[in-house]
Amino acid sequence: MELRHLRYFIAVAEEKSFSSAAERLYISQPPLSRQIKQLEKEMGVVLIDRNQRPLKLTEAGVFFYEHALQIVKNSDNLRTMTMRKGAFDGSISIGFVGSILYGTLPRVLSRFSKVYPNIQVKLHELNSWQQTQALTSGKIDVGFGRLLFDDASVRRILLREERLVVAVSADHVLKHRDTVSISDLVHENLLLYPKAPRPSFMDHILKLFSDRGIEPSYFLEVSELHVALGLVAADLGITIVPKSLEYLREKEIIYLPFEDDLLTSPVIMNIRHFDKSELLETLLSIIYQIYEEEDVTHKREQI
Template sequence: MELRHLRYFVAVAEEKSFNKAAERLYISQPPLSRQIKQLEEEVGVMLIDRDNRPLKLTEAGEFFYDHAVQILAKSDKLKSMTMRKANFDNSISIGFVSSILYGILPKIIARFRACYPNIEIKLQELNSWEQTQALTEGKIDVGFGRMLFEDASIRRILLREESLVVAVPKDHDLAKEQSRVVSLMDLTNEKLILYPTGPRPSFIDYVLELFEFRNLKANYFTEVRELHVALGLVAAGEGLTIVPKTLEHLRSQEVIYIPFENDLLTSPIIMSVRHFDKSELLKTLLEVTYQFYDIEGFDYKPEQI
């Protein structure tokens, strides 16, 4: 059984016609019919009920189709990732979420450039879900994100857990309290400004899950396009937002950042790479990241690529 047999079968299953499938595959109909017949003989069962018009898959055919689609998708991913690997010696493409860019990522990239002055470094703003897709499609080589998405071809390295804080206007009641700590319960009836609106799932979903996990509900919230819009609206007195602690320097003249009780609420910082990709470039990037964590005094559990 070869991949072409799977592609032929999937085309027939989706077009429900040998003629239309042949047109889609740019081959003639008789050879296509023979290939499908050979496939059925090899697996030992009838996959297509030819007595129906349009054609219909048998129960075994439905099962075979679902797995054939998955195999072809993995094959295409493998091709894309391998092609990207072939060009890895001359450039590295890094995906990042904006909140990490406002932290120490620029310093990490600058140090990494110093280690590899002849390597072209490309930066792309992508949310965590987009990074997963871009890695499997060979569009980036590493991603720095905040959300976990399971994919057998991607390895996730938890760099550290970063404390979350609440950004409030300077004249807000919470900013005037002496304790200067908050809980999620304190925010259930506050007007929250959450970001980014898309693509989903995003940090919005992560924040809402923090409430749901504690059997709480954010009763009033507005979704905005990006982090800077959220902080701008906070500065204008339109509500509150939740951000990672490393963003406390943004709009500090207009916004107060209040920690959660005992720093209980955190957001993970996750480095994503393709499984079994053990490039020296990636190893150096991880080492440089840990060097800056040491300088900043961050808690983390080191891993290796």
């Protein structure tokens, strides 16, 4: 069984037609049919019910299709990542979610550039899900996000858990509180961001509510962080942000800490599995150096 057999089978399974699959693969139908029959003979099972129109996968065929997809995806990713390694162009491409820029990332990048003055740093603003796709496609070499996703080709290094704070206007009824609980926010006009693409930081905040058996009475989805803060400043709602953002619009907005220390947002470094390049090791080492210098609670791992 070769990779081409898997690609042939996937095409037939998705097109539900030998003729359409042949067109998609730019081959004629007879050899495609022979290849699928050869595959079934080698497997010792029928994968496609040819009596159905459109074609339908057997139970074994469904199982084979799901695993064939993963094998082909991993093969394509391996090829892309190897080409990226072999064609190193003197640069490192970094993906990041917007809120990370308000933390230590600028200082990390500044110090990294001093260590490697001849390495060009290319930045891409991508949400956590987009970073996964960009890593496996070779678009970026490392990503910094806030959401965990399971993907066999990507390793997540949890750098730290950053505490969350509530942003309210200077005229809000909660402004004199030393701390707030998440239940205090149930009946507030909660502004969540970003609206798209999903899943996003918005989903993380909603999960914090649901994990505690409560849900906000009303929330408004807005496009991005700065829109949410602008509406907060106008006293049109409240929002929740990582603590590192609490200096934004500080003349108009008051940031209140939560009573619950577990209300946090993770800061995650995303890399390809088994990528142990010197650049990535140095980047992670610099992150830990800065955390220690600034007395930031963090977790330490090795690449």
